[in-house]
Amino acid sequence: MTDSVSTTRGARAGEDATAPVLELRGLRVGFDTDDGRITAVDGVSFAIGNGEALALVGESGCGKSVTALSILRLLPRSARISGGEVRYRGRDLLALDEHAMRAYRGDRIAMIFQEPMTSLNPVMTIGDQVGEPLRIHRDASRAEARKRAVELLDIVQIPDARSRVDDYPHQLSGGMRQRAMIAMALACSPELLIADEPTTALDVTIQAGILELLASLRKSLGLSILLITHNLGIVAEFCERAVVMYTGRIVEDARVDTLFREPKHPYTRGLLASLPRLSSGARRLSTIPGVVPDLRKLPTGCTFNPRCPELMPICPSAVPALMPAGGGSRARCFLYGDATETERGA
Amino acid sequence: MSETLLEVRELRKHFPVRRGLLARTVGAVRAVDGVSFSIAKGETLGLVGESGSGKTTTGRCVLRLVEPSHGEIRFDGADLRALDSESMRRMRRHMQIVFQDPYGSLNPRMRVETLIGEPLEIHEPSMKKVERRVRVASLMERVGLSPDQMRRFPHEFSGGQRQRIGIARALATSPKFLVLDEPVSALDVSVQAQVINLLQDLQRDLGLTYLFIAHDLAVVEHISQRVVVMYLGKIMEEASRDEIYARPQHPYTKSLLSAVPVPEPGAKRSRIQLKGDIPSPAAPPPGCVFQTRCPIAQERCRVEEPLLVDAGEGHRVACHFPG
Ligand SMILES: Nc1ncnc2c1ncn2[C@@H]1O[C@H](COP(=O)(O)OP(=O)(O)OP(=O)(O)O)[C@@H](O)[C@H]1O
Ligand SMILES: Nc1ncnc2c1ncn2[C@@H]1O[C@H](COP(=O)(O)OP(=O)(O)OP(=O)(O)O)[C@@H](O)[C@H]1O
Ligand SMILES: [Mg+2]
Ligand SMILES: [Mg+2]
Numbered sequence: 203m204t205d206s207v208s209t210t211r212g213a214r215a216g217e218d219a220t221a222p223v224l225e226l227r228g229l230r231v232g233f234d235t236d237d238g239r240i241t242a243v244d245g246v247s248f249a250i251g252n253g254e255a256l257a258l259v260g261e262s263g264c265g266k267s268v269t270a271l272s273i274l275r276l277l278p279r280s281a282r283i284s285g286g287e288v289r290y291r292g293r294d295l296l297a298l299d300e301h302a303m304r305a306y307r308g309d310r311i312a313m314i315f316q317e318p319m320t321s322l323n324p325v326m327t328i329g330d331q332v333g334e335p336l337r338i339h340r341d342a343s344r345a346e347a348r349k350r351a352v353e354l355l356d357i358v359q360i361p362d363a364r365s366r367v368d369d370y371p372h373q374l375s376g377g378m379r380q381r382a383m384i385a386m387a388l389a390c391s392p393e394l395l396i397a398d399e400p401t402t403a404l405d406v407t408i409q410a411g412i413l414e415l416l417a418s419l420r421k422s423l424g425l426s427i428l429l430i431t432h433n434l435g436i437v438a439e440f441c442e443r444a445v446v447m448y449t450g451r452i453v454e455d456a457r458v459d460t461l462f463r464e465p466k467h468p469y470t471r472g473l474l475a476s477l478p479r480l481s482s483g484a485r486r487l488s489t490i491p492g493v494v495p496d497l498r499k500l501p502t503g504c505t506f507n508p509r510c511p512e513l514m515p516i517c518p519s520a521v522p523a524l525m526p527a528g529g530g531s532r533a534r535c536f537l538y539g540d541a542t543e544t545e546r547g548a
Numbered sequence: 549m550s551e552t553l554l555e556v557r558e559l560r561k562h563f564p565v566r567r568g569l570l571a572r573t574v575g576a577v578r579a580v581d582g583v584s585f586s587i588a589k590g591e592t593l594g595l596v597g598e599s600g601s602g603k604t605t606t607g608r609c610v611l612r613l614v615e616p617s618h619g620e621i622r623f624d625g626a627d628l629r630a631l632d633s634e635s636m637r638r639m640r641r642h643m644q645i646v647f648q649d650p651y652g653s654l655n656p657r658m659r660v661e662t663l664i665g666e667p668l669e670i671h672e673p674s675m676k677k678v679e680r681r682v683r684v685a686s687l688m689e690r691v692g693l694s695p696d697q698m699r700r701f702p703h704e705f706s707g708g709q710r711q712r713i714g715i716a717r718a719l720a721t722s723p724k725f726l727v728l729d730e731p732v733s734a735l736d737v738s739v740q741a742q743v744i745n746l747l748q749d750l751q752r753d754l755g756l757t758y759l760f761i762a763h764d765l766a767v768v769e770h771i772s773q774r775v776v777v778m779y780l781g782k783i784m785e786e787a788s789r790d791e792i793y794a795r796p797q798h799p800y801t802k803s804l805l806s807a808v809p810v811p812e813p814g815a816k817r818s819r820i821q822l823k824g825d826i827p828s829p830a831a832p833p834p835g836c837v838f839q840t841r842c843p844i845a846q847e848r849c850r851v852e853e854p855l856l857v858d859a860g861e862g863h864r865v866a867c868h869f870p871g
Contacts, residue, residue, distance in 0.1 A: 261736035262707075361824075375825040405598035405763070407822045410807035414821065432736065435809030459813040476741035477811055478770035481793055486748070487741040487770070493706045494736070 214305075218292030222249040223394050223426045224273065224311075229286035231268050231277065240497040242268045244450040245286070245543070247524075250394070255420060255427040257437040257458070260447035261473075261494055266430045269447075270396050273428075274307050290394075309339045312387035314380070316399035321383060322371040328355070328382050329367030335389040354385040358415060377408035384415065391423065398430045413440060434477060438462055446470050449495060449505040452524060456531035466533035468512045504535070512537060552622075553725060553757045554610065555586040559619035561605050565830055577830045579605040580616075581781035584856070589724075592751065592758040594772030594789070596765060596804070598826060602781040603761045607727040610759065611643050612636060624724065641671040641721035646714050648730035653714060654702040660713055661698040664688065667720040687716040691746060708739035715746065719754075729761045744771060765808050769793055774862075777801050780829055780837040783856055787863040797859065797870040800838050836868070844869055 213219035231243040243265040250256045258266050271277045273288050275295065288295045290306060298306075312335075315321045323331060332354050333347030342350065348367065355363035358381040371379055380400060387395060397416070401409035417440065419425055429441055437444050437458060444461050446454040446469070454467040465471045472490035492509040495501055501508050507517040516536050523541040527533040534543075560583075562576040580602040587593045595603050609616045612628055621628040623643060631639060644667070647653035654663055664684045668675055675683075685695035691712040702710055711731060718726055728747065732740040748771065750756060762768050768775060769789055776786045777800065785798040796802045803820040810817070822841045827833055833840050839849040848868050856866040 261738065377825060405826075406765070406807040407598065407803055408825075410809075410819055411821060413809070414819070433809060434737075434811040438811045438813045438815070439809045462811060462813050473737055474811070476738050478741070478744070478764075478766040480766050480769055480805070480808060480810060485770075487745055489741040489745060490738040493708060493739060 213291055216293045217290070221289065221292035222251050223254075223291060224428070225249040225287075225289040225292075226269070226273070227287040227289065229269065229272060229288065230284050231265075231272050232282050232284055234280050234282070235498075237498060242281075242450050242497065243272065246447070246450075246452055247286075248445050248452070248455060250426050250428060253420070253424050253426055254443065255429060255441040257441040257444040258428060258430045258447065259432060259434065259437055259444055261432060263494060263497070264447040265450040266447060267398055270313065270398050270428065270430055273396065274311060274313060275303055276307075276313075305339070308335045308387075308392075309390045310392055311394045311396065312390070312392040313396040313398065314383045314387050314400050316402050322379060324371055326370075327367065328369050328371065328374065332367075332382060332386045332389060335386065339390050350389070351385070354388055355382065357388065357419075358382070358385045359411075360385070376404055377411065380404065380408075380412055381415070384412075384419075388419065388423070392425070394426045394428065396428045396430070399432070400429075401436070402431070402433070416440070434462075434474065446473075449497065449500060451505070451534060453506065453534045454527075454531060455524065455533075456529070460529045460531055464529055464531070466527035466529075466531045466538065467506075467535050468510050468537075469506050470533075472509075472511075516540070550588040550590070552586050553589045553591075553624055554759070555620075555622040556606075556610060557584045557620040557622075559583045559606065559609055559621070560617045561602075561609050561614060562617045575830050577828075578781045578832060579829060580609060581829075581832075583619075583778070583781070583783055585776055585783065585786060587725075587757055587759060589757055590751070590755055591774065592760050592772045594768035594775040595759060595761045595778065596763060596768050596775060597778035598763065598804075600780075600826060600829060601778040602829070603763075603778060604729055606778070607645065607729050607759060607761055611640070611645055611727060613645070638671075641667070642723050643725045643727070644718035644721065644723045645727040645729060646711075646718045646731045648733050651702075651707070651710065651734075654710060654717075656702055659699055659701060660684075660688070660693075660705075663702070663713060664716045664720055667717060671721045683720070684716075687719055690719070690750070691716045692742075706739070707735050708743060711735060711743050712746070715743075715750070719750070722754075723756070725757045725759075727759045727761070730763070731760075732767060733762065733764065740767070747771065765805060777804065780827065780832050782837055783864070783866060784838065785863075785865050785867075786856070788861075791861070791863055797863065797865040798867050799842050799844050799869075803843070836866075 227247050229243055229246045232239050232241045246269055260266055272283055329348050329351040333351040336342035336347045336350055352363050352367050355366055360366050360378055360381050401412050420427060441458050444458050445452050448469050454470045465474055475488040490509050503518040503520050504522055507513055514536055521543040522534050522536045523543045524532045524534045525539040525541050527538040559580055561580040562578050564573045565575040565577060567574045583606055597603055608614045610621055661684050664687055665680045668680050688695045693712050732743050760771055772789050774788050775792045777784045779800050785801045796805055803822050806820045824841050827840055835851050836849045836854050839845040854866045854868045856864045858864050
């Protein structure tokens, strides 16, 4: 039985153990909507190494969740992946058939969402749900799955796990439900955890506990984490590297300490400057003028150009490539060179 | 000491819990349970606390949008709870509210002109339509919207713009006092900063007084002069902004402040981890309401409720073992 639920780390058939856990190359995702086609994710590339925590940050609608759902191929029907690769230890997940994909989803790659209530089944006990991935992926018996569920609930520090295992989701508080979601995600000892705004719906004191739990699991289990958040405080505390998105494109990719000390892209600078900070003494916030544009009516060239304090003549006419910007950072901005991207095709 | 505009004493709001076919009352949710504070003219009082602590209910009780179960509310010298409904209606033009959700709080079938002008229709029925339109146009300009967009519907605006519509509507009757209930919580950071600056400009130019409700402690620190911290319907601590952020005395305030992730990589911090969950306000624990999660609770805390005591210069703390 221990075998059936033990860790299955290391490369499998078709994988390369030396490749990054996850690598996205030029991912492009569109939606067919009533008023035409929009490109929600436009040429996104990044890699996550062993045990690394990468933050995907940006304002509402910039394409964070669509990127995450593309990795697990959980996109809604109206979405279409029109280009790029999603490589897991070198193996292109986008090329797999649905059956092969199932060996990744919930097994080697697990995901937790913002609102645990909508992702937990209200008529199934917590124990059955936490144990379910083991039944699916490890052929565990009911009794085995239940036993392991108690252990997992213990690991995520749900008090009195032995009796909580028989509770239904509505009997748990928001924080407990999110812990149960994490327990479920850990069931098959994944290598990669994708967490999409895992604490946004929670109070700060509860959030602090969940982040602490994730940090300790990361250490003890050697998890790699893709953390999606719009909270720059969480990025600073939790991640080593961050990717900043704007209108479906990566505008900056940097080590977290560099990002906060020396943000390169004018958008990142604007975001950091507009944060009210505890005990900063500043009495007026700096702002980014205007609003995030609608994906249906994107400005030409660099999509940030109408709001940019560094606007240059070239900005509205060409899309800058993601260029080395010093300090190991990359930024999609003509301040750092004149390399351009080929204009977005459909 | 400047002049007091609003004074709230011993405010309580208990919602009945009903069960069964006959909807018998079987208990009460103590949403607000004995809250007292005052706000000076031109001041911003920040009201913080976790979900369910009673912030919104407090804000609504102050405007009598929900009827308090108990307590006194004095606004500009008037005893609000003694007013009949006609006098209260007339009083409302001086006290308005802006809601959190810029999507849900505006009637989707009303044009912006009607939305912003509606309070004027109610409170100044004699105002001519053209006059009202001129006033709506100037309100739109005041909050940074183009009057050209007067004929549009809310869904044609972004979140930040919708919040500006809500603010313009609240300002229509030239109120003295605004309850701002999480006015920027639903907005993205870059837009949030614009709306916070707008609120500060309006306060300065129009001499407004704010009750600013939020759960984001950094936002509250930025905008408030004084801060009240609530937990389970009660005030745990109140002090000037500088005092409460630099020298919090209540263990709950301390843990709340320590839990905020700060956007500075490598910042050293000692987090005070709270155990367990917030108890139900229908069955608050005996003694101090915070004792079930408090890292320093002792026997006394389980039996005796601490009073909110002034420790000097208006720094009030409800704890047997503050500091
Ligand atoms: N089912 C869909 N149909 C059409 N457009 C969609 C759909 N899902 C997402 N989009 C669009 O794709 C873009 C990216 O959405 P996504 O959910 O990835 O944003 P996000 O960065 O996760 O934002 P948030 O911070 O609000 O969660 C948005 O502009 C959104 O409107
Ligand atoms: N109409 C109502 N009937 C019954 N209970 C209510 C009602 N309104 C609020 N409550 C309860 O009163 C308590 C305080 O609610 P309130 O909305 O004031 O909290 P809050 O501090 O504003 O929380 P949040 O941060 O989530 O907005 C909660 O337990 C809530 O469920
Ligand atoms: Mg999202
Ligand atoms: Mg509220």
